[in-house]
Amino acid sequence: MSYQPVFALISILLLGISTLLHAEPILYIKQNFDDTTVFNPGLMQENLGAADQPPGAWKHQGHNAGLELVTSPVASTPHALKITRQETGGTNLTFFKATAIPSQHDFSIRFALYLPEKGSLAVWFTNDGSLPFGGFRFVADGELSGYVGTQKAFIWKPSRGITVPTKKFFTVSIQFNAGAKRYAATLLDESGEVLALSRKYPFLGDDQFKAIKFIDCMPAGTTAYVDDLEITWDSEVSKGRVLPRGPVSEVLSEPMPGLTVTRGSMRLGPIEERKQPRNDKLRYAVIMPFQVGPRTAGAFVNRAIYESYWNYDAEDGNDIFLFDDLNRISESKPFKLNRSGVQPDAKYNNTPRQFIRFPVNGGFVPYGALINGTPHPHAGTGYALGQVVTFPAGPNGTFSYETSPINGETDFFQLSYDGKELKVVSHQILDDLLPVPNSPWKIRNIGMTTAIPDGTDLLQPCQADSGSGASYRQASGVSRWSYSNGGWRPMDFTPIAISSEEEEHTFYEPSLVRDRSGRLIFATRDDGRQNKERPAWGNDIKQDINVWRSPDNGKTWEHIVYVEQLRTGPMALGRTADATLFVMGNPILEGKPGHLMRNVLYMWPINDMQNGLMKPLVVCDAVEQFGKGYNNSWNVDHPNGTVLRLADGKEHGVIAYRVRDPHFVSGFKRDDPRTIVSEPSPQAGAYIEEVSHPGTAVPIWEFKD
Structure with missing residues (x-):
């Protein structure tokens, strides 16, 4: 069977509105890719079974080309997800859910990433699965780049001085400030020590994020391994842009006499x-x-x-x-x-x-x-x-x-x-x-x-x-x-x-x-x-x-x-x-x-x-x-x-x-x-x-x- 030469990807669609408030950050998605009862990745754990959350199971659809459960390398046993760029085909594996992260609340995404030599991976954040509102590109032993393009053009801007690790798992933590409309990535080693902090990048749209995609990169055969995906959101409304001032000043219509x-x-x-x-x-x-x-x-x-x-x-x-x-x-x-x-x-x-x-x-x-x-x-x-x-x-x-x-x-x-x-x-x-x-x-x-x-x-x-x-x-x-x-x-x-x-x-x-x-x-x-x-x-x-x-x-x-x-x-x-x-x-x-x-x-x-x-x-x-x-x-x-x-x-x-x-x-x-x-x-x-x-x-x- 042949496929269009598009991305091999995994996407998570977040639909609807949630207005629930909690004192602590709320675990929204957790995926270890360890459940083998269904096609990878496994079933989602919704809010760790919290009783005060809306019910609703996660569903998936798509094709398995380019996606594979593996036992090595892994960040946590027994499995990780291997993503491989296909020569003539791709995949579009999508997860649907009835609730979404509120648009005015900060949230974070964490996952473990392993890049072999010459490996690479892109991560997109979109509202409809097309061009991104933001994202990062990871190239083994290369620069970490953030997406600064438009809805019509692909442009990646590097966070200078950051070299992406290779041939070992590291953690990517992406923090979103919904009020300030900015996001940034922190890279951590296996012990939790900070390896690098990216520059902050702007959101490129006003709509709520609805999809998160892990995307393969050319050429064919390029691979990356993802494990331990976790998304949490903050119960407090985002502070956004903090202004060091009091009330907004007036601009008067009267001129300064004599000036x-x-x-x-x-x-x-x-x-x-x-x-x-x-x-x-x-x-x-x-x-x-x-x-x-x-x-x-x-x-x-x-x-x-x-x-x-x-x-x-x-x-x-x-x-x-x-x-x-x-x-x-x-x-x-x-x-x-x-x-x-x-x-x-x-x-x-x-x-x-x-x-x-x-x-x-x-x-x-x-x-x-x-x-x-x-x-x-x-x-x-x-x-x-x-x-x-x-x-x-x-x-x-x-x-x-x-x-x-x-x-x-x-x-x-x-x-x-x-x-x-x-x-x-x-x-x-x-x-x-x-x-x-x-x-x-x-x-x-x-x-x-x-x-x-x-x-x-x-x-x-x-x-x-x-x-x-x-x-x-x-x-x-x-x-x-x-x-x-x-x-x-x-x-x-x-x-x-x-x-x-x-x-x-x-x-x-x-x-x-x-x-x-x-x-x-x-x-x-x-x-x-x-x-x-x-x-x-x-x-x-x-x-x-x-x-x-x-x-x-x-x-x-x-x-x-x-x-x-x-x-x-x-x-x-x-x-x-x-x-x-x-x-x-x-x-x-x-x-x-x-x-x-x-x-x-x-x-x-x-x-x-x-x-x-x-x-x-x-x-x-x-x-x-x-x-x-x-x-x-x-x-x-x-x-x-x-x-x-x-x-x-x-x-x-x-x-x-x-x-x-x-x-x-x-x-x-x-x-x-x-x-x-x-x-x-x-x-x-x-x-x-x-x-x-x-x-x-x-x-x-x-x-x-």
């Missing part, structure tokens, strides 16, 4: 030189201004590569510009800080690798700064920190995010300015992140705003990591930096917003300002919400706005503003010269073309009560100001703000951001030579707008004149 902002002020654009060896065009992009002298400002500005083939986040390092007039920044000579390129990598026996240097940011005590009328002891000094990602060097200077190994390093600069000349005092390339002394935390990235003063120290918003494996944490917070032994160093780190995939929070790119009374105000980008429209990315494009405040200079923090799904893309805090506070970001404009893109940049004023937002002002509407552009989209993003004292001796509130077009017209995927790449748009560059509000200036720094 104004300029529009369309590109300060830096094309770069004359080309990036070799491919002769790529360069434009200035992300810009982060800071004060360097009594009437002189500086700006860290990254150099974006517009490549001859498309790749996202292709950066060419950073320059620093000094200026005393916003309209004359382009007349300044750029100070070279760092560059991307191919160089020997000591981590890989000095093999040439591609070093991509991302935007830097940091802190600076301006030359001539005072504290209560006396000279600041560290005036004219500062620091900068930036991520470096290294790749195997491709042909002709290319690189790819699909290659391996990819490694992270850190550029760490000490800077000085004597009123005339800017210098790099020292430059370290750290093999890892920047460690915080006497702390488990390591600084991964400086935030979106430069450090602000606190006595002789600087307070720096930043992102930090701690621990590894199951104890790994990532957070946005504030780090205190002090000057000693000729340079600036972090002294501590206070986590304010801790990321949690299970609770759908991914915090990074923080910002920090002071209000009129001197209280610290903190915000951070949170891209953790799940996205059903773009599941392969893992992040939703409809994200929240969160703001915290500290009444005691950073000892404690209170969550003061929380608005759900108002923005997409990067966000940051800003302030005017008189310390009127606002949040900057890309709004969600329902019903408008490109409503989930970064075509528009808003600033939402924070109300006087500091518990909500007011009617926003448009900082930039790229389609309105520049036209549709390539691919009908723009990246008007990475906003940040500060207050600068310029040549007129006055304080100027500024908003800085980049405008970058996607710079490809059509194509297939990154690194594909068939992709058609556009010329950089004339409007692509680094922008600084001036934001004003009538009121008495509240300077960040103190100067004599």
Whole structure:
């Protein structure tokens, strides 16, 4: 007998609704594959015979091609189920039941798995037996991958660093958070020790799971052994996404009286030189201004590569510009800080690798700064920190995010300015992140705003990591930096917003300002919400706005503003010269073309009560100001703000951001030579707008004149 070359599989269909609640996790399905009175697998044990459960026997139907009861290897005697890929046939063995796991309750699946050499197995979770809402693929001595495709396409994403065991039984425990719409796998050895934890993957549908399938994998003859299947569900309703806040804040329709902002002020654009060896065009992009002298400002500005083939986040390092007039920044000579390129990598026996240097940011005590009328002891000094990602060097200077190994390093600069000349005092390339002394935390990235003063120290918003494996944490917070032994160093780190995939929070790119009374105000980008429209990315494009405040200079923090799904893309805090506070970001404009893109940049004023937002002002509407552009989209993003004292001796509130077009017209995927790449748009560059509000200036720094 011949069969269609489809999967050899075992599926369990869970039908109906159950509303029963128990104090402990409820055993829902238990299958040891040990009952030989019927065709394998054996009869199901329903809830261990619990009297308070609905009655109803399990039934099965299907064909036995590719399924076999075996006595070796087994996780528990006497039998296990062997699943073999057939050359011309398959199987579809289905179990029906009258009840199902409630859709709003967490549940878990455990089973023992044995993969011989070159063995593999896929596990699917579906509602109708077709394409999955999720799943895992196990390849002997290969990577564990989770399903991140769609209902129309197969896409598997690896949990990097996890190697699937071979030639021995191990336990797979898959945990489902029904409220957060995420699931993850834990691999355990025969003694119960944790071997690995997968990343968390999103559910790809709203319907209740109705089928769980163990699926063979090609080629023909590939085998896997499954034993001791068990499914339990939690009696408590899933908590889902835990929000670290109080009530949802309002967005008022009233504007902030007197608040104004300029529009369309590109300060830096094309770069004359080309990036070799491919002769790529360069434009200035992300810009982060800071004060360097009594009437002189500086700006860290990254150099974006517009490549001859498309790749996202292709950066060419950073320059620093000094200026005393916003309209004359382009007349300044750029100070070279760092560059991307191919160089020997000591981590890989000095093999040439591609070093991509991302935007830097940091802190600076301006030359001539005072504290209560006396000279600041560290005036004219500062620091900068930036991520470096290294790749195997491709042909002709290319690189790819699909290659391996990819490694992270850190550029760490000490800077000085004597009123005339800017210098790099020292430059370290750290093999890892920047460690915080006497702390488990390591600084991964400086935030979106430069450090602000606190006595002789600087307070720096930043992102930090701690621990590894199951104890790994990532957070946005504030780090205190002090000057000693000729340079600036972090002294501590206070986590304010801790990321949690299970609770759908991914915090990074923080910002920090002071209000009129001197209280610290903190915000951070949170891209953790799940996205059903773009599941392969893992992040939703409809994200929240969160703001915290500290009444005691950073000892404690209170969550003061929380608005759900108002923005997409990067966000940051800003302030005017008189310390009127606002949040900057890309709004969600329902019903408008490109409503989930970064075509528009808003600033939402924070109300006087500091518990909500007011009617926003448009900082930039790229389609309105520049036209549709390539691919009908723009990246008007990475906003940040500060207050600068310029040549007129006055304080100027500024908003800085980049405008970058996607710079490809059509194509297939990154690194594909068939992709058609556009010329950089004339409007692509680094922008600084001036934001004003009538009121008495509240300077960040103190100067004599």
